[in-house]
Amino acid sequence: MPKRSFHRSRAAARALSYSVHTAADELIARRSPGLRSQLLRAVASVPANIAEAEQQTSDAQALNFLRIALGSVNEVGAHLETAADAGALSPKSFTACQGTRQVVKVMLQRLIERMECDQPKR
Numbered sequence: 001m002p003k004r005s006f007h008r009s010r011a012a013a014r015a016l017s018y019s020v021h022t023a024a025d026e027l028i029a030r031r032s033p034g035l036r037s038q039l040l041r042a043v044a045s046v047p048a049n050i051a052e053a054e055q056q057t058s059d060a061q062a063l064n065f066l067r068i069a070l071g072s073v074n075e076v077g078a079h080l081e082t083a084a085d086a087g088a089l090s091p092k093s094f095t096a097c098q099g100t101r102q103v104v105k106v107m108l109q110r111l112i113e114r115m116e117c118d119q120p121k122r
Helices: 007-024 033-054 059-085 091-118
Strands: none
Touching: 007 033, 007 059, 007 091, 033 059, 059 091
C-alpha cells in the first residue's frame, strides 16, 4: 500500500474536537454528566482513528479505522442533538459544532469512497 497522508482529515477532526470541547464547557454537569462524557469520548476518537488509519500497512486495515472514525463522527452528531434538545447546549454552539462535524463527515466519506475504488475487485 502506498503511504497515504490523511493530514487534511486529521486537521479537520482536530478542529471538530476543539469546537466540541469548547461547547462541552456549556453543558451543565449535573443535568447531563453522562452525555458530556460520551460526547467528549466520541469526539476524541475521531482524530485518533484517522491517525491509526494512516499507520496501517494495508488499505483494508486503514479503511477499517476510517469507518470507525466516521461512526464516531455520527455519534458526536447524535450527542450534540441530544444536548441541544435537552437545552444543555446553546443553539449557537450546536450550529458551530454541527457545521464542523458535517465537514469532517464529508471528508471521511469521500476518502473512504476513493480508497474503496482503489481496492482490487474480487
